[in-house]
Amino acid sequence: IWSYAEIGMQEYETHDLLVKVLSQEGFRIDPIEGFPTAVLATYGSGKPVIAVHTEFDAVPSGSQTAGVADHRQPVVEGAPGHAEGHNTNAAVMVGAAIAVKRALDEYNIKGVIKLFGTPAEEQILARPYFVRDGYFKGVDAAFHPHVGGQLSTSWGIRQYANMSVQYTFHGRTAHGANPWHARNALDGAKIMSIGWDVQRQYIQPSARSHSVITDGGVQPNVIPEIATIWFYFRDVDRDGVLAMYNRAKNVSQGAALITGTTLTENVLSAGWPTRDNITMAEIVQSNIEMVGMPKWNPEEADLALRVQKIGDVPEVGLETKLSPLKKAVQGSSTNDSGDICWTVPHGRISFPANVPGIRFHHWTAAIATATSIAHKGTLAGSKVLAASMIDLFTNPELLEKAKKTFAEEIAGTEYQPLLPPDQRPPANLNKDTMDKYRHLMKRFFIHKEIKFV
Template identity: 30%
Template structure:
């Protein structure tokens, strides 16, 4: 039966998968600084017989680990970066760890480890059955700033793939992730430079950079009326002066632009740049536009999404222990309003701790967040799925998620995800029609368009 050897290999490597997941959880690193995670993952893959390249596509903490030869070539997308301000002890209450600036509030420690487990299991069954094909573990840094895979894509990392598979920890077992919908995004900083003066004594000699920032923000509010309804624009002021009695000569704002298509994002970005230049003209200041990069929206592939959903139903899951249920319930009760909303959303009775059943994907019209997985999905057929790695009352990017990511709850969801990934890979390797159908669907969706990397040739890895 397909998958049995892979499942056994994953179970045999459970201690290694768990150790990697929890070591990364205990040593959270920010975007493009995932040096420990990269080293631990590369060592594990090297020891398992993969051909490992660290620093692939010119990104120092990126990994390309390859096994096998020929087609199909299947890429597995791993991540291991953490989020700022979300350090958390292994506790069912908010307890930041002193001196730790980052935390795994998105569970990427589990994501990287699950993908490791998936390729270890898949490799074992490929060897036993002498299956042709190539599998590649891609360690992708800096997903949280939405540019890691984009830099890798610029370097051609994903060009030779027939299919790619992504996983993310969640509170449901479902494929595709987010109903296959996400927003394209651009991020940009606007730096205005003016001239200082005494704000009370001779304000006429000053040229306020802060005035320019504020006028740009006002212009942005008027722009909102004249964009499509899917466009989202959000910003913060990162620099606004030093004292009220000094006309600020420097001020900056930081913008995100999101929309359901890359084209809408690019159009809105150009219009924002015009607003910034107009604000500079009105205030007799200068503006420097610092484009930070962007990513594509999801391009769902229903052929692969159905395959992932079938594999979620087939792959075995470990049962929750009394300790898991107790910890999960405490996490839920710590945020009662969020927990109640989750129960209502899924039509579940009070006292439900985890969503155990495989869910039918819910269609959604909104994009919500963004992910650089969308870039890979515009290069080759690709889908994503989630497994239950946290209590039902958890929210994304939260201390509750960070706590679950360091608990046995997260580890069990990781092992389930690894077995699901391995089974997906095996079915692609043994059934050519899956690849053919996925490619035909991809070509139809792209309609002759080619992927254009949002990371320009002059941009350097941060």
């Protein structure tokens, strides 16, 4: 998967690999409407239904040769790369699922494993659709493995809510020497950006927002007929994000009025803040303590220090000690799994398949994600996930406790999707970018036969 390095909604090689591996192990594969690269794999019968969901997309412009930590050396110049490590997420999910499937068979244990391979996490995209459209109905509990620099878990609200919105201004083109015949769509996008910057002093201090102009014209002497500015809005909760979105709607309409353009709005996705259940965290923590941290060798320790040095982060090396279970501190990052966390008891596993402290989305975060650091960290994560799933399959009282504490944790909060009910996913998102690089990347793709023993 590291070699494919496919960005959101274009993960076709990754999808095909996961489908092949899981089908060979007897999992039923079903489509998810609107997401051609999503993987929904099911095995087993009866109750409980335990879900695992995780992402496998790469980061634009994140290409870097594995293990090269003293200079920039992309596999393909400008191409995407796994500059976070979502390739290891998929490996943890699949490895654990196959181990648990074999245990269910060998010991005649009732229950269903339900896997969700999730496209486009970097665009905060897919899982709100999965929840809204009913794919998590009947699920009793869910786990989310995610790459990090340590083997750990936590409970409580962990990340921000988010909305991803595109504002497209439609004008009229003309020659740049005769602009009075035109209505400049790019001016609409720029004035929206300026207007939103003015609004920043009035939004809550907790709020975060950022934007890019994704379509702004072709050349200076052709007045742009169409322009799109893409915003992310983040805040601590659903209401905060909605307040930002409603304020931005007014700004966008004002920008269209000022420039004489028309406006269309596209909410690509919108999700709740992530949170984790205390009982699920206790289950995960007990298995973390059973599995323990990987044993790093001197070469791995040296690579980590070199990655940290070139990444300009504290040179602390690899983590060797386990962290105690603790309540999460909500950070301003987001993940599209939040809606799941408010509908079923949820546990997250952070596993040490990357270098501690490294900045995700920077090319240095791709250096270690196809090395023995990633292999050892992924194996540890798979063991913790598999053991935690087995605990729920074999201990009904534990699952009931998770459901009880989950109900107590969310008491007073009514879950309603942030995502508009008629919104459809953007299946062609990132297609042009991936088409630009895929033919150059193909000669580096790895297509080895995968066997589980």
